Amino acid sequence: MNTFTYYNPTKIEFGKDKENKIGEYLKQSNIKKILLVYGASSIKKNGLYEKIINSLKKNNIEFKELSGVVSNPLLSKVNEGIKLAKDNDIKAILGVGGGSVADSAKAIGVGAKYDGDVWDFFINKAQITEALPVFTVMTLSATASEMNGNSVVINDETKQKYSIASVLINPKVSVINPELMATVSKEYLAYSAVDVISHCIEVYFTASVHPRFNSRIVESIIKTIMETTEILLENPNDYDARAEFAWAAIQGLNGLTPAGTEGGSFPNHMIEHSLSALFNVAHGAGLAVVIPAWMKWYKEQNISQFKRFSKEIFNSDDENVGIEKLENWFAKIGAPITLAELNIPKNRIEDLAINANELATVWGFDKLYPKSSIIEILEKA
Amino acid sequence: MNTFTYYNPTKIEFGKDKENKIGEYLKQSNIKKILLVYGASSIKKNGLYEKIINSLKKNNIEFKELSGVVSNPLLSKVNEGIKLAKDNDIKAILGVGGGSVADSAKAIGVGAKYDGDVWDFFINKAQITEALPVFTVMTLSATASEMNGNSVVINDETKQKYSIASVLINPKVSVINPELMATVSKEYLAYSAVDVISHCIEVYFTASVHPRFNSRIVESIIKTIMETTEILLENPNDYDARAEFAWAAIQGLNGLTPAGTEGGSFPNHMIEHSLSALFNVAHGAGLAVVIPAWMKWYKEQNISQFKRFSKEIFNSDDENVGIEKLENWFAKIGAPITLAELNIPKNRIEDLAINANELATVWGFDKLYPKSSIIEILEKA
Numbered sequence: 001m002n003t004f005t006y007y008n009p010t011k012i013e014f015g016k017d018k019e020n021k022i023g024e025y026l027k028q029s030n031i032k033k034i035l036l037v038y039g040a041s042s043i044k045k046n047g048l049y050e051k052i053i054n055s056l057k058k059n060n061i062e063f064k065e066l067s068g069v070v071s072n073p074l075l076s077k078v079n080e081g082i083k084l085a086k087d088n089d090i091k092a093i094l095g096v097g098g099g100s101v102a103d104s105a106k107a108i109g110v111g112a113k114y115d116g117d118v119w120d121f122f123i124n125k126a127q128i129t130e131a132l133p134v135f136t137v138m139t140l141s142a143t144a145s146e147m148n149g150n151s152v153v154i155n156d157e158t159k160q161k162y163s164i165a166s167v168l169i170n171p172k173v174s175v176i177n178p179e180l181m182a183t184v185s186k187e188y189l190a191y192s193a194v195d196v197i198s199h200c201i202e203v204y205f206t207a208s209v210h211p212r213f214n215s216r217i218v219e220s221i222i223k224t225i226m227e228t229t230e231i232l233l234e235n236p237n238d239y240d241a242r243a244e245f246a247w248a249a250i251q252g253l254n255g256l257t258p259a260g261t262e263g264g265s266f267p268n269h270m271i272e273h274s275l276s277a278l279f280n281v282a283h284g285a286g287l288a289v290v291i292p293a294w295m296k297w298y299k300e301q302n303i304s305q306f307k308r309f310s311k312e313i314f315n316s317d318d319e320n321v322g323i324e325k326l327e328n329w330f331a332k333i334g335a336p337i338t339l340a341e342l343n344i345p346k347n348r349i350e351d352l353a354i355n356a357n358e359l360a361t362v363w364g365f366d367k368l369y370p371k372s373s374i375i376e377i378l379e380k381a
Numbered sequence: 382m383n384t385f386t387y388y389n390p391t392k393i394e395f396g397k398d399k400e401n402k403i404g405e406y407l408k409q410s411n412i413k414k415i416l417l418v419y420g421a422s423s424i425k426k427n428g429l430y431e432k433i434i435n436s437l438k439k440n441n442i443e444f445k446e447l448s449g450v451v452s453n454p455l456l457s458k459v460n461e462g463i464k465l466a467k468d469n470d471i472k473a474i475l476g477v478g479g480g481s482v483a484d485s486a487k488a489i490g491v492g493a494k495y496d497g498d499v500w501d502f503f504i505n506k507a508q509i510t511e512a513l514p515v516f517t518v519m520t521l522s523a524t525a526s527e528m529n530g531n532s533v534v535i536n537d538e539t540k541q542k543y544s545i546a547s548v549l550i551n552p553k554v555s556v557i558n559p560e561l562m563a564t565v566s567k568e569y570l571a572y573s574a575v576d577v578i579s580h581c582i583e584v585y586f587t588a589s590v591h592p593r594f595n596s597r598i599v600e601s602i603i604k605t606i607m608e609t610t611e612i613l614l615e616n617p618n619d620y621d622a623r624a625e626f627a628w629a630a631i632q633g634l635n636g637l638t639p640a641g642t643e644g645g646s647f648p649n650h651m652i653e654h655s656l657s658a659l660f661n662v663a664h665g666a667g668l669a670v671v672i673p674a675w676m677k678w679y680k681e682q683n684i685s686q687f688k689r690f691s692k693e694i695f696n697s698d699d700e701n702v703g704i705e706k707l708e709n710w711f712a713k714i715g716a717p718i719t720l721a722e723l724n725i726p727k728n729r730i731e732d733l734a735i736n737a738n739e740l741a742t743v744w745g746f747d748k749l750y751p752k753s754s755i756i757e758i759l760e761k762a
Contacts, residue, residue, distance in 0.1 A: 001559075001624035003396025008389070014641065015384025178382075211621070213605045213629045220597035227593060240592070243382035247641060248594045260395065260628060 001211050002262040007167055008255050010147045014176045014247065019051055019137045022094065023059030025173040026135060031092040033062040034135075035085050037105045038096045039069045043139065048180060052096055052137065064088050066108075072276045072283065073100040073107075075119060075155045082111035082118060085132065092133045092172075099143030099283075102136045106151035106169040109134045119155060121164045123362060128166040137175040140184055141246040142192035142284065144199065144253035146174035154277055159355065161273035162362060176250070178242035186233055190333040191284025192249065193229040197222055197326075198287045199252040202266045205298065205305055209262035215305075218257050219312045224248040226313075229333055265365050268294050271374060274355035281342050288335035289342060292327035293380035297373075299323065339381045349378045382592050383643040388548055389636050391528045395557045395628065400432055400518045403475065404440030406554040407516060412473040414443040415516075416466050418486045419477045420450045424520065429561060433477055433518065445469050447489075453657045453664065454481040454488075456500060456536045463492035463499060466513065473514045473553075480524030480664075483517045487532035487550040490515045500536060502545045504743060509547040518556040521565055522627040523573035523665065525580065525634035527555035535658055540736065542654035543743060557631070559623035567614055571714040572665025573630065574610040578603055578707075579668045580633040583647045586679065586686055590643035596686075599638050600693045605629040607694075610714055646746050649675050652755060655736035662723050669716035670723060673708035674761035678754075680704065720762045730759045 013025065026034060036052065043049040056063050066081045085093065085108055093112075095105030109132040111118030120126035138146050145151070149170045152163040184192070200218040204210070225248050231241040251257070258264055268290050275286035299306045299319055310322030331337050339346070353374035360366040360374075394406065407415060417433065424430040437444055447462045466474070466489055474493075476486030490513040492499030501507035519527050526532070530551040533544040565573070581599040585591070606629050612622040632638070639645055649671050656667035680687045680700060691703030712718050720727070734755035741747040741755075 001621050001628070003399070005392065005394055007392035011386065011388035013386055018384070211625050211628070212608060213601060213625055213632070216601035216604065217598070220594060220601055223597065224594045240382050243641065244592050244594055247382070247592070251594070260624065 001260040002209060004259050006255055006259050008147065008170065009167065010170045011173045012147060012176060012250070013173060016177055016179055018175045018177050019048065019180065020055050022052060022135065022137055022175055023055035023057070023061055025175075026056070026061050026092065026094070027059040029092070029133065029172055031061065031133065033088070033090055034092045034094045035066060035081060035088070035090045035108065036063045036094050036096065037066045037069060037081060037101055037108065039067070039098070039101055043096055046183065048096065048137075048139070064090065069097065069101045069104045071098075071100050072154050072161070072280055073104040075153050075157075078104050078107040078111065078118060078153055081108035085112035090132065092135060094135045094137070096137045096139070098138065098140030099145045102134075102138070102143070102145035102171070103151040103153060105134050105136065106131070106145070107153050107164065108132075109169055110164065122153065122155070122162040128164065128168055131166070131168045134169055134171045135173050136171045137180070139180045140188065140192065141176070141181060141249040142195040144250050146171060146176065147250045147254040150253070152273070159277045160358065161277040162359065176246050178239055178246050181242055181246065182237050184236075187334060188282070188284075189229060189232055190335045191282050191288070193225050193284070193333060194288040194291070194330060194335050195284040196225050196249045196252045198268050198291055200257060201291070201309075202268055203258045203261055203264035204309070205295070205302055206267065207258070207261035207264040210305060211260050214257055214259070214261055215308065217251070221248045221252050221257070222313055226329065233333060265368065266363070267298075267369055270359050270363060270369065271352070271356045271377060273359055274352040275342065275344065277355055278348070278352060279342065279344055285336050285342065288330040288337055289339055289381050290377070292323060292330070292337060293377050295323045295326070296380050297377045339378065349375055352378055382641040383590060385640045387636055387640050389528060389551065390548065391551045392554045393528060393557060393631070394554060397558055397560055399556045399558050400429065400561065401436050403433060403516065403518055403556055404436035404438070404442055406556070407437070407442050407473065407475070408440040410473070410514065410553055412442065412514065414469070414471055415473045415475045416447060416462060416469070416471045416489065417444045417475050417477065418447045418450060418462060418482055418489065420448070420479070420482055424477055427564065429477065429518075429520070445471065450478065450482045450485045452479075452481050453535050453542070453661055454485045456534050456538075459485050459488040459492060459499060459534055462489035466493035471513065473516060475516045475518070477518045477520070479519065479521030480526045483519070483524070483526035483552070484532040484534060486515050486517065487512070487526070488534050488545065489513075490550055491545065503534065503536070503543040509545065509549055512547070512549045515550055515552045516554050517552045518561070520561045521569065521573065522557070522562060522630040523576040525631050527552060527557060528631045528635040531634070533654070540658045541739065542658040543740065557627050559620055559627050562623055562627065563618050565617075567617075568715060569663075569665075570610060570613055571716045572663050572669070574606050574665070574714060575669040575672070575711060575716050576665040577606050577630045577633045579649050579672055581638060582672070582690075583649055584639045584642055584645035585690070586676070586683055587648065588639070588642035588645040591686060592641050595638055595640070595642055596689065598632070602629045602633050602638070603694055607710065614714060646749065647744070648750055651740050651744060651750065652733070652737045652758060654740055655733040656723065656725065659729070659733060659736055660723065660725055666717050666723065669711040669718055670720055670762050671758070673704060673711070673718060674758050676704045676707070677761050678758045720759065730756055733759055
């Protein structure tokens with residue numbers, strides 16, 4: 001078991017109606033003025049916006065607003081938020097939405113305390129040493145951004161989907177009310193399920209050391225996500241299934257699954273980021289295409305763990321069955337499993353590989369994933 | 382799934398040699414003067430004491446010392462520590478040892494900021510609103526005190542083994558170097574294994590709502606503890622097994638397993654505390670006696686979860702097999718499973734029941750466990 005530091009100071013407020021207390025949570029942290037970040041008008045239609053505003057007003061918290069954050073959040077929008085935060089002496093960022101909103105809130109929090117270009121942090125030109133505190137109210141569970149220090153943003157000029165990570169941007173408080181997620185479309189539920197599974201299996205398959213407990217946690221999350229996704233596709237209003245999905249999703253990327261493993265990389269995310277960056281593919285949809293292809297390409301490098309996966313998740317002794325059944329399950333829940341389904345022509349594979357390989361360089365595993373390997377993987381998709 | 386708050390701000394520094402950095406960790410928290418709390422002279426013999434002192438000196442951290450904390454830690458010793466802390470303007474408490482030392486450090490941290498009798502907090506006469514920060518370097522893994530806000534202390538005058546809980550006494554930083562645990566006796570390893578399993582199964586069996594993920598986490602911890610205990614009884618120097626045991630033990634009582642469950646109580650701990658308080662039984666030894674008796678007494682109240690336990694842990698469809706095999710496993714690893722083995726005569730069962738029922742009252746489930754029920758349970762032991 002490898003040496004590690006585990007530190008996750010995010011407070012999770014989980015359950016019905018907790019969004020009505022967001023003003024209290026901010027007040028408890030002595031926050032008096034925030035930037036409220038959200039996506040489209042849906043939170044105005046469903047009443048969530050009003051609840052948030054009421055809670056802020058009740059607790060005398062001033063606010064400015066930034067709306068229009070999109071799935072695959074854009075650097076241009078982040079920069080807009082940074083300017084708003086700087087111009088208005090904002091003391092904290094409150095993201096209300098899904099992973100894109102939370103990620104944008106974090107990037108704004110970092111940029112608001114920095115004189116230079118916030119993209120510097122994404123390309124390792126600068127290290128995060130301070131940030132405005134971030135709070136979230138989640139309306140979608142997938143990225144675990146609500147309980148980690150990660151933020152992924154697309155630079156709309158350079159077409160790079162890059163990330164930052166620091167415990168300084170772990171949300172102080174995240175509100176998870178599963179009821180707020182009941183209106184997520186079946187399509188996005190499926191993409192979310194794929195995203196959670198991807199977080200779990202990246203290190204599970206790529207690490208060189210697999211402590212028993214870590215493998216078991218990953219398998220527990222995957223089984224829970226698969227079971228609850230199937231329930232929710234039938235009945236989106238099943239509160240318990242929604243709640244279990246949300247909590248399992250958080251465990252998938254809050255630091256627990258990799259703690260003590262050795263090695264471990266995020267090749268599927270690296271490759272998928274090029275799909276999102278160049279073709280604006282939804283993250284989970286891109287992952288559903290990349291994962292089975294990558295598994296087929298990679299399996300010989302860690303055959304025992306692929307056998308374990310097959311056995312634990314699909315009760316088969318054949319490592320190929322695990323891959324095949326996962327791919328089938330992605331298709332069954334409505335996720336795409338080929339580039340063709342994403343309308344990405346084969347002749348763009350080289351462009352994708354170049355983009356992904358640039359990110360591999362930033363992440364420090366370009367030797368493991370030269371352009372030629374990424375092409376090999378994408379050709380299986 | 383129930384509403385919950387999850388908040389665990391302890392930073393875990395896990396791995397070889399990390400004890401040499403304890404001075405740095407304190408310095409990073411701007412701590413300049415500490416009370417060093419430990420047990421017997423063993424840490425002086427094995428060199429750990431010297432390492433700690435060197436690290437403190439290197440980082441210019443002044444210290445006072447309190448030694449002599451015993452297993453089943455005593456209030457009298459805690460009061461000694463509180464006086465030392467108050468008299469010497471101590472800014473943090475550093476516990477170096479096992480759960481008893483960590484628990485004592487926490488109680489001292491609370492008492493040092495309080496004008497009255499620290500026992501007030503244990504009997505719900507006062508609520509914790511502040512405490513000196515606590516740091517730990519662990520030499521034994523069992524209680525998870527290194528990553529929770531619990532402290533259990535015996536009042537040597539009243540013979541009560543009671544507890545406090547507050548996130549304010551979650552350690553700021555806990556150092557877990559599995560190498561420091563290699564000299565734990567086989568007896569204490571067995572008791573530790575029982576203790577971890579007890580933490581897991583209390584809520585697992587007593588909750589009225591069992592989310593899938595929680596049950597799976599509990600089962601993952603139990604399997605990991607059982608496997609690594611068997612390895613360590615054969616080879617105490619197996620680093621990976623020691624490390625996996627330590628990390629799984631932490632997960633057993635850091636807030637993860639009960640999050641979102643409903644109902645849930647700690648009857649085995651409640652009853653065991655009377656054994657420790659009246660007969661100074663090692664906590665894990667007492668639990669090994671209480672647990673199988675309680676399981677036999679309780680199983681009809683949650684038959685489906687007992688069936689699940691049997692299936693997942695011992696691959697049997699018969700709920701009785703799970704109880705029987707767990708009891709046998711306790712015996713196999715060298716833990717006592719009867720009151721007789723603890724030299725507690727049957728005619729003292731009533732005294733134990735009175736003591737345990739007093740604690741049930743403090744914990745608020747005296748109606749679930751009247752004296753008569755506790756007697757019924759102990760008569761099965």
